[in-house]
Amino acid sequence: MASADLLQRILRLRLLALTVVAVMAIGPNGQIIASQNLPVMVTGSTPKGWQIFDKVKQFTPENLYEQINGRAAFFLSYDMVRMTYVRFVNSDETTQFINLSIYDMRTPTNAFGVFSAERSQGEPSLDLGRAGYRSDANYFIWKGRYYIRIISAVNTDEFQQIGMDLARKVTDFLLDSGEQVWGLTALPLTDRMPESVQYFKVDAMGLDFMRNTYTATYRKGNTLVTAFLSQQDSAESARAKVVRYASYAKKYGKGIERLKAGEVELVSCDMGGSYDVVYQKGRLIGGVSYVEDRDLAIRVALEMWEKLRLE
Amino acid sequence: MIKQKKNRDTFDRREFIKIVAAATFSGPILLSTAYSKSNVSTGTKETIHRNEQPTMTYRKLGRTGFLSSRLVFGCGAALTGGKAVRLLQRAFEAGINHFDVGSDIYYKGSERNLAPFLKDHREQVWVVSKAPANVYTKSGDSITLEQAKSAAKYWTGLMDASLKDLQTDYVDAYYLMAVDNPSLVRSEEVYNAFLKAKTAGKVGHFGLSTHKNAQKVLEAAIETGWYDLAMIGITPAGWYDWSTKSLAQDTSTLVELQGLLKRATEAGIGLVGMKTVRYLAPLWSLGKGDPSAFDKVYGEKLKSSSLSPFQRGYAYVLQHGIDVVNADMQNFKHLEENIIAAATDDRYFS
Numbered sequence: 001m002a003s004a005d006l007l008q009r010i011l012r013l014r015l016l017a018l019t020v021v022a023v024m025a026i027g028p029n030g031q032i033i034a035s036q037n038l039p040v041m042v043t044g045s046t047p048k049g050w051q052i053f054d055k056v057k058q059f060t061p062e063n064l065y066e067q068i069n070g071r072a073a074f075f076l077s078y079d080m081v082r083m084t085y086v087r088f089v090n091s092d093e094t095t096q097f098i099n100l101s102i103y104d105m106r107t108p109t110n111a112f113g114v115f116s117a118e119r120s121q122g123e124p125s126l127d128l129g130r131a132g133y134r135s136d137a138n139y140f141i142w143k144g145r146y147y148i149r150i151i152s153a154v155n156t157d158e159f160q161q162i163g164m165d166l167a168r169k170v171t172d173f174l175l176d177s178g179e180q181v182w183g184l185t186a187l188p189l190t191d192r193m194p195e196s197v198q199y200f201k202v203d204a205m206g207l208d209f210m211r212n213t214y215t216a217t218y219r220k221g222n223t224l225v226t227a228f229l230s231q232q233d234s235a236e237s238a239r240a241k242v243v244r245y246a247s248y249a250k251k252y253g254k255g256i257e258r259l260k261a262g263e264v265e266l267v268s269c270d271m272g273g274s275y276d277v278v279y280q281k282g283r284l285i286g287g288v289s290y291v292e293d294r295d296l297a298i299r300v301a302l303e304m305w306e307k308l309r310l311e
Numbered sequence: 312m313i314k315q316k317k318n319r320d321t322f323d324r325r326e327f328i329k330i331v332a333a334a335t336f337s338g339p340i341l342l343s344t345a346y347s348k349s350n351v352s353t354g355t356k357e358t359i360h361r362n363e364q365p366t367m368t369y370r371k372l373g374r375t376g377f378l379s380s381r382l383v384f385g386c387g388a389a390l391t392g393g394k395a396v397r398l399l400q401r402a403f404e405a406g407i408n409h410f411d412v413g414s415d416i417y418y419k420g421s422e423r424n425l426a427p428f429l430k431d432h433r434e435q436v437w438v439v440s441k442a443p444a445n446v447y448t449k450s451g452d453s454i455t456l457e458q459a460k461s462a463a464k465y466w467t468g469l470m471d472a473s474l475k476d477l478q479t480d481y482v483d484a485y486y487l488m489a490v491d492n493p494s495l496v497r498s499e500e501v502y503n504a505f506l507k508a509k510t511a512g513k514v515g516h517f518g519l520s521t522h523k524n525a526q527k528v529l530e531a532a533i534e535t536g537w538y539d540l541a542m543i544g545i546t547p548a549g550w551y552d553w554s555t556k557s558l559a560q561d562t563s564t565l566v567e568l569q570g571l572l573k574r575a576t577e578a579g580i581g582l583v584g585m586k587t588v589r590y591l592a593p594l595w596s597l598g599k600g601d602p603s604a605f606d607k608v609y610g611e612k613l614k615s616s617s618l619s620p621f622q623r624g625y626a627y628v629l630q631h632g633i634d635v636v637n638a639d640m641q642n643f644k645h646l647e648e649n650i651i652a653a654a655t656d657d658r659y660f661s
Contacts, residue, residue, distance in 0.1 A: 053447075065556060065597050069489060070639070071417065073597050074391055087447075095461040117392025118419040151416065153445075153465070198392055206395040208642040252401065252643060271397075290397070 035104040038084040042100065045169040046088060047162045053087040053094065068101075074117075075103060078110040078201050088166075096153050098163060102170065103147040112181045113199040115142035121195070128171045131195070134160070139167040144176030183214030186284075187229055188307035193217040204228065205289060209244045218300065223293070225300050229286040229308070241285045242267060245278045259298065264305050268298060277301035282310040362435040367406030368654055370634045372581030375516050375539050377437050377483070381629055382653035383409040383583060383637040386425050387418035398646050399428040405650050408435065411542070411583075411637050413488065414442035414469045415476055422476035429479055439540070440477065441486035441520055442469035446495055450524040453494040462495065463504035470508055484516035484540050489553075491523040493531035502537050516540055522553035522586050529571065533578045541575060542583040542637060547605040547627040551586040556597055558590065564608055565631045572632035584633040588624035613659040622648055626656035 039056035046052060057067065060082055065072040067085055075083070082104045090096040105111035108130075115131065118140065126132035129143030137152035137159035148170055152159040183199055196217035204213035205228065213230040232238040249256050249269030253276075257268040269276040271290070275297040278287035286304055291297035359377040363369060369378045384402045389395035390412065399410075410428075412421050422440060429438065444462035446454050454462070470485050485505070490496055496519060505517045517537055521528040522544025532538040544551035549562030575582055591605070592598025602620035605627070613623055625636050629652075636653065640646045 061595070066554060069417075069553060070388060070597075071391075073595075073639075074388055076595050076597070095458065117394070120415075120420065120423070200392065200394050203394055203642045206398045206642050208644045248643070 035082045035084070038102060038104075039086075041173045042084060042086050042102070042170075045100075045166055045173075047098070047166060049091060050088045050098075050162075051091055053089045053097065056084065056086045059083040059085065075105075075114060078113045079106050080104070080110075080114075081106045098153070098159065098166065099149075099151040100166060100170065101149045101151075102174070103149075105145050105147055108144050108177065108179045109181045109183075109199065110201070111142055111145050111147045112184070113201055114147045115140065116198040117200065119195065119198075125195075126167065128167055129174075130176070132167070132171075134164070136160075137163050139163050141167060141171055143171050143174050144178075146174045148174070182231065183229060186231070186308070187214055187216045187227065188304060190307065191218045191220060193219055193224070204230070207245070207248060209241065209248075220296060220300055223291075223296060225288050225291050225296070227286065227288050227300065227304055229284060229304075232283050232285060235280070235282050238280045238283050238285045242278055242280050245269070245276075245285075245287075249276060261302055264302060266298065266301055268294065270294075279305050281305055281308050284308060284310070359437075361437060362403060362406060362408040362432070364404070364406030366650065366654060367408075368656075369408075372583075372634055373539055373576065374579030375484070375581055377409075377581075379409040379437060379581070379635045380407045380653070381635045381656070382407055382625075382649050383411050383635050385585070385637045385639040386410055386412040387421050388639050389641045390421035390424040391418055392420060393424040395641050396424055396428070398640060398643060399425070401643065402640075402646060402650075403428075403432060403436070405646075407650075409437045409439070409635065411439045411441075412473075412477070413440060414473055416442065416469055416472075417488065422473055426476065426478040429477060433479060437483045438477070438479070439484040439486065439518065440470075440473040440482050441488040441518075441542075442466055442473065443488045444490070444495060444501065446492065448492055448494075450491045450493075450527075452492070454492060454498065456500070459495075459498040459500040462498065463500040466501060467504045467508055470513065474513060481512060482514050484518045485514045486518040486520045486540070486542060488520050489523070490519045490521045490528050491525075491554075493524070493527050496528055496531040496538075497535055502535070505537075518542065520585065522551055525550050525552075525559070526568075526571065529575060532580060533575050536578065538580055540581045540583060542585050544586040545584045545628060545633060546587055546590055547608050547624055547631070548590075551590065553586060556590070556599065565628060566608070569632050576632070576634075582632065582634045584628045584636040587628050587633075587636055587638075588621045591620050591624065610660070616659050618652065618659070619648060622652035623659075625649065625652040626659055629653065629656040630660045 042056050059067050061076050061080060064083055080103055084102040086100050088098045105114060120135050123133040123135045126134060129141045132141035136155035139150040141148040150163050150166055152163050184197055187197060198215050200213050202211050204210035213228055215226055215228045218225045218227055246256050246267050253269050253271040255270050259266040259268055267278045274290045274292050275294045276287060276289040277297045279301055288297050288301050357376045358371060367380045370381055372379045384407050412425050415422055444466045446458050446462045448454055474480060508514050516539035518540030519532060519538060520542040525543050529541055529543060532541055544553055547565050548558055549564050550559035552559040572582060589597060590599050591602045594600050605624055606614060628636060638649045640649055
């Protein structure tokens with residue numbers, strides 16, 4: 001027993017040394033180097049009494065599909081750099097597993113994008129990273145440029161505890177540059193539903209021309225309204241997007257109205273049973289979508305326009 | 312104060328889809344002929360009909376009896392994050408009646424994002440979901456009894472979660488997802504787990520999806536007689552191997568695979584194609600970035616058509632033994648192109 005403890009202490013010291021080496025390796029490319037060194041950190045996070053099945057694996061954009069199949073396209077659309085994966089198995093039972101995946105998404109914005117797109121509403125939140133939640137015995141966390149997924153074989157108290165311990169260890173060793181995500185502050189806070197902001201790098205709302213777009217849900221009385229916002233390179237570019245939006249609405253909807261309220265110009269799109277309202281403000285294109293009440297859609301769009309700050 | 316600046320332009324959405332298809336392909340009369348021919352030839356008394364529209368063609372799916380739109384809406388990736396939710400209604404209006412999704416463990420949030428659409432249309436559409444069995448073996452190894460039992464438990468657990476996320480008590484079919492091991496296909500433990508779920512009224516039909524070692528997996532499925540549906544990674548040039556993102560090594564062409572596909576059909580298995588044109592897609596979309604890769608197998612009529620390389624791929628497999636194709640459609644542009652391909656595939660072949 002004593003020798004086992006000694007062995008564990010030696011292993012811990014070796015891992016600490018490796019951790020120091022890994023952290024020191026952060027250079028001009030910042031966390032890319034740390035990301036390459038993640039297998040060392042991950043190995044040190046093996047739950048007590050468990051072991052690593054096969055080995056810690058890393059995947060790049062070129063071979064991510066080998067691990068996660070068709071879902072790879074989703075992560076690649078957000079410019080994933082590297083994914084570190086390990087499967088922990090209970091020493092006695094290989095069908096009892098916990099899978100850990102750490103996605104290095106290059107920027108906090110991209111990491112927020114995949115986290116927010118996959119986020120389940122109403123799950124218990126975690127005080128880890130910038131945001132996170134538990135779903136059964138599975139954990140999903142966003143920290144800086146990283147998105148962490150911990151998937152357990154079964155939902156038991158034991159697996160929940162092991163998963164939580166693992167989540168803590170992983171978020172402890174991952175770094176966060178602190179770089180802000182634009183949409184989280186740009187979208188007005190008033191009436192905004194907690195944890196409702198999502199970031200879509202491509203194809204927001206099913207529209208091939210809507211890129212780098214944030215959406216959020218707002219409570220207006222008894223109605224929930226989805227708003228969207230995207231920052232373009234220039235005011236001209238933002239204007240062009242509004243034109244494309246109007247074309248889309250003409251093609252797939254029932255018609256458009258061009259409205260003016262003071263200096264604000266809006267395009268109201270009748271999508272057949274619901275309304276989208278779109279506007280431009282400087283380099284911003286924004287609006288609301290899928291609102292059944294036309295007047296409410298227009299009112300909320302105007303409120304949003306007024307609250308947006310131009311940078 | 313708000314004032315109206317211009318008159319409204321009015322469009323009927325269904326009419327628009329018809330116009331797009333007709334304008335692209337020689338007029339509405341030709342389209343109507345194609346639709347009626349396809350529908351009449353496949354309809355029988357036992358056929359299950361759901362949301363059939365003149366803008367789509369249909370094919371009966373094996374022993375299920377379901378007359379499926381030849382274009383299947385692949386919801387898995389498209390509904391992650393809910394970004395393509397608005398496409399569902401458009402797809403429905405165009406006559407797509409077959410919606411394929413996947414477990415939350417894989418396509419996170421997709422089933423939940425499909426649920427509101429199903430609330431409005433559940434009786435009018437065919438819904439399939441799927442989940443992996445989570446068995447880790449080499450394709451050629453036999454799974455152990457312990458692994459089979461674990462797989463059955465895991466898979467049916469995910470099926471229950473799917474029903475909860477879809478907010479329905481029944482799916483028309485549930486697949487064993489991404490199967491590459493024939494011994495898993497032959498697992499009585501898994502099949503019995505399916506039968507138990509079927510008896511409980513949770514699911515109607517048993518299926519599998521495969522895009523690695525697919526030929527052997529399909530042969531095993533035929534041999535068992537248990538499977539009603541098989542979603543297979545197939546291209547005009549032959550089997551697609553997802554593990555390499557390429558055509559399977561030494562694959563026969565689709566023409567050469569007709570015997571096997573016919574055997575599957577005779578065994579009552581409805582064949583759903585997938586990954587059909589992935590190979591043509593750009594690298595960032597997990598393709599090889601070569602849109603002309605399948606041109607060598609096409610006839611002159613198809614090659615000289617105005618179809619895009621992606622549309623050609625779909626049209627070709629639909630004319631060569633594949634009942635329907637599952638397409639990942641993430642925006643309105645994809646949807647529009649694929650509807651046209653599925654609705655007009657037969658006119659490029661003698």
